[in-house]
Amino acid sequence: MATTNSAEPTRRDFLYIATAATGAVGAGFAAWPFIHQMNPDASALALSTTEVDISAIQPGQIVTVKFRGKAMFVRRRTKGEIDAARKDDTAALPDPAKDADRVKPGKDEWLIVSGVCTHLGCTPVGTAGGRGDFDGWFCPCHGSHYDTSGRIRKGPAPLNLPVPEYQFTSDTVVLITDLKNA
Amino acid sequence: MAGHSTYQPQNAIAKWLERRLPIISMMHGQAVAFPTPRNLNYFWTFGAIAMFMLITMILTGIVLVMHYTPHTSLAFNSVEHIMRDVNYGWLIRNLHQNGASLFFIAVYMHILRGLYFGSYKEPREVLWILGVLIFLLMMATAFMGYVLPWGQMSFWGATVITNLFSAFPIVGDPVVSWLWGGFSVDNPTLNRFFALHYLLPFMILGVVVLHIWALHVSGNGNPTGVEVKSEQDTLPFHPYYTIKDLFAVAVFFIFFLIFVFYMPMFFNHPDNNIEANPLVTPAHIVPEWYFLPFYAILRAVPDKLGGVLAMFGAIAVMFILPWLDTSKIRSMTYRPIAKVFFWLFVVACVALGYLGAAPAEGLYVVFSRIFMAIYFGYFVFLFVIGLVEKPKPLPNSITESVLS
């Protein structure tokens, strides 16, 4: 044995490698449950949709509802706010989007966007007087300004406030069903 | 290592044990006879102070767990219950809460000592790296502990910090929801943070053991940066440094207890006395003061990923510092130019700490950028200056420097 010094792989080399490889794959499989247990569980995934009654919302008002544990903004925009958003379609936007694509056709008044700042997840402020430089929302955490279409205009946030999947089940009720891109 | 011991087991039991587990002679060699430079100043006591703080945190923490409930609907009230109903609960919690801040004060002094006296240099690189690791674990521990009382700052601090990971492309969002165990910071998050907050201090304790092991291989540095040359340069650890360390610990604990008894909410943010509300972000989210310099760096960079990388980079650079500093001279006392920049670096850290609590707008951001440049510039500077600087003459030995 001691004299064997060939470059030729031996049967023993093969066994070593095969054993080590099996062990590594096995360790990977064994580790997975310990990693995956931390992912959202069945009860978190089985989250319901959220229904919002919008009949009492006044023009210019923003209502915050809870969707999957986080804030969702329902904003009834004034004529001036819609015009401002449309006018800025052509402005230099960090995350270009047309205002018309962010609302349902014929429902220009209703802007529904996630209330989670795309920077680090704070809830931007939408109370009158505190809506930031573009009259939309202002995130106090690190100073992000959103416009009346929920688009990011200034500050560290990289993206617009995402528009969830929703539908008008009647003229006064909105059903929010999913938030794919947030 | 054990070679320093002059211990001879005297009685039969000690002799019996010595042959089976020579723990008494090991402790004697490491903590009694251990030769320690005779010229250590009070900056060398912060290691012992930090050790006492760690023990304080573990003891008070275990007691808190006996009364605390890790559930979003009960956590806040259980902490109020500790404050109002549990016998001496207020004391235990005030010790734990203020203890975290005082622990960081001690560790920051300890790190600054290392930076000024070049403790990170050959042959103490591993010792230094273990220290940076302890610092990282401490930050993780304190961050998760702060979430436990489930106040507004707990909740929003957790939201902002966990969201940092979303900055990374592709893996970012899955990692964040993995950390949360859901779609927002919620009960699963609180539960796992609780489990980890209990675990990490004991991991810190483990790394501290390695840290001290490494220390006892190279021996202590000292204010001159000249290594020990003969026995004349040293004193036995006990009683000389046990007494000096204990005296410093006592003074530090007086300082600590002033906060505990007379201003227990000094380091706390008032918003954290309001229960967490996922729909309302407080007007100013400020992390605990010990994170502020890093938070300022995060906000100084106008790009999300860039900010996150700069922030982590500010800590990561400490790991490679032993190889960034090209000078062989350890102590800044003998480096007239580098010393000026050292103090500039300290000023930058303090200034960043102030700016981290200020609103992220206007001049504050401009200054954050300037001081961030100084922070990182210091490390580049150390590399360059080491190659050209002309140091002051070093003493021939520790003894010579003490007697002259």
Ligand code: HEM
């Ligand atoms: C490295 C050591 C430790 C640090 C830096 C640390 C830090 C913290 C901080 C900052 C808080 C929040 C205090 C507040 O705002 O009320 C906290 C809370 C807590 N910690 Fe620790 N901790 C440490 C060790 C431990 C250990 C070892 C345990 C348990 C075995 C523990 C159990 C708790 C509990 C139950 C709370 C919630 C009660 C409260 O908020 O007062 N901690 N910790």
Ligand code: FES
């Ligand atoms: S979380 Fe909104 S600006 Fe940072």
